[in-house]
Amino acid sequence: MTNSIQAWRSAIVHSVADPADVGIDASYQYFEDGLLVVENDKIIAVGESKELLPIYQDKADITTVEHGLITAGFVDTHIHYPQTGIIGSYGEQLLDWLNNYTFPAEGEFHDKDYARKVADVFLKELLRNGTTTALVFGTVHKESVDAFFEACETHNLRMICGKVMMDRHAPDFLVDTEESSYQDSKALIEKWHEKGRLHYAVTPRFAPTSTSEQLTQAGELLQEFDHLYLHTHLSENQQECEWVSSLFPESKHYLDVYDQHKLLSERSVFAHGIHLCDDEYHRLHDTGSAIAFCPTSNLFLGSGLFRLNKAEEHKVNVGLGTDVGGGTSFSMLQTISEAYKVIQLQGEKLSPFKSLYLATLGGAKALRLENKIGNLAVGTEADFVILDYHATPLLTFRLDQSKTLDETLFVLMTLGDDRTIARTYSAGKCVHSRDS
Structure with a gap:
């Protein structure tokens, strides 16, 4: 025995x-x-x-x-499981990437059997690369999240996922509504959040694809349930930042859009955070929010160089994210290698011990799970x-x-x-x- x-x-x-x-x-x-x-x-x-x-x-x-x-085990603080099938797609920056690759791929996830097939491939890749916890985007479809969590249960994994909320600026087959996104998210929260080792993340894709009304509903979900995560994108691409400024002219800056809708908290994780001002760093620190540093996708999509020294200066929690499929590898080791190069390009150095921290305990702290993993x-x-x-x-x-x-x-x-x-x-x- x-x-x-x-x-x-x-x-x-x-x-x-x-x-x-x-x-x-x-x-x-x-x-x-x-x-x-x-x-x-x-x-x-x-x-x-x-x-x-x-x-x-x-x-x-x-x-x-x-x-x-x-x-x-490695902790991946930002990744898209529905983009597994478009990893390594050629030649676009962020907004064209979404329209030409991401949105068509995500349209398939209304089919739960298909979603489960991709979830199984995705999890095998994570585990093959030593990643045991990840903060994961689903699609706008409830079925995509059900399929993902069911696959996670098989291996008793500590994973976080959420249904995308997206009620504008996307193809008709991918948009939800203010009310449907709230009801679908609530049903998924009640079914999966803190069931075993699973957690739910309220997941507006990014500010341009949600109306103010939908972002308000996202904030209300965070107030209704304990220990929920907020997972979205922030300041990845200069064109994106300009778009946000035109869509939300009353906001001081990109982060302020989320702040005005009560989306900043100790369990809020914002992917990228490349083009931030000092006030945004201050606000991230004050609210306990975290940034997912995604070097592979930032280089692949030509988005820019994350300023780790600024995050450290303002004492903002940072974890590493592979950001598959804009990111080109599930490997946290390869992601660390790219992070080193991003920091080198800014005339600084990233020690292997800081890299180990970002890939493990730093990610766990960004997810407020450092007493469990990391x-x-x-x-x-x-x-x-x-x-x-x-x-x-x-x-x-x-x-x-x-x-x-x-x-x-x-x-x-x-x-x-x-x-x-x-x-x-x-x-x-x-x-x-x-x-x-």
Whole structure:
């Protein structure tokens, strides 16, 4: 009979704080020969194996990881599951991307069977890339969210999703109404929010595709139910920002549109936030709202460079987002690599420990889930990944030259991809194994 206590012996690293707040050395824990101990779905111990093995060697089923590294499951703070089928589409910036690729693709999601098929592919890709929690866009259709949450239940994943609210400036087959979006969202909230490890996000696509009346209804939903998320886009593209200014002339700036409709809160996550003024950063901080930094899509769609230093200066919570399908990879490792380049282009540096934080604990803090996920602290849920130092011949050769932990992390983040993820665990259960 299998023990309820499982343990993994491996090199282990995880974030414990933001390097911007405490400095790099105090921001992480590393155990060169560590032991991670899990009972059922919770972490009950993590530390040096020489200290923990005497306690658990007779109590736990112990797996020894060869040439690998364990860290927390990755947290993706912005992604569109209905855009899985258009990832890697050529040649557009944001508004043309929506009209030429996104809207036609999303029209198919009125069919729940089709939506479930895509949801299954999407989740397999997330887990294959070590992502165990994501903040996810559905489509305007209720069926899209039902299909997604049903797929998540199969693997007991901690996921957040919402039905798009969109009552203007979109094709007729994709628009809802002020009343239907409220009623459909309410029904989904009552069915799925905080059921198991699932959460609901009120999801207006972005300000231009919702009337003021619909945004008001979104704000009312946030007041009606506890612990709901708000998930939308903010200041991704200069043309978009100009459009918002023309549609909402009474607003001081883009963020103020959402603020006037009571959409800023500690569980509000705004994707992109590239073209922000100081007042917007101040307001994000004051309300506890977060930004999802999406470097891959920002580069692919030509949107601009996110100013991480400004977010840090104003103490705004930031997580990483792949933003598939504008983003070109489900891999958080590849997303980190692109984030490094975005920061380099601004004459600054992104340390591997800050990158690890953004991809794990930073994302969890942006989602207000840091007491449940985001690192390997005792009492948190056992969502973690095993990275393979020998995933490719080049990675093997390059890591043989590595002399420090920060060099090893940086190489993994620069050369790594889905092949680097040997196994992914959710709530203590293996939900992806590369070799099976």
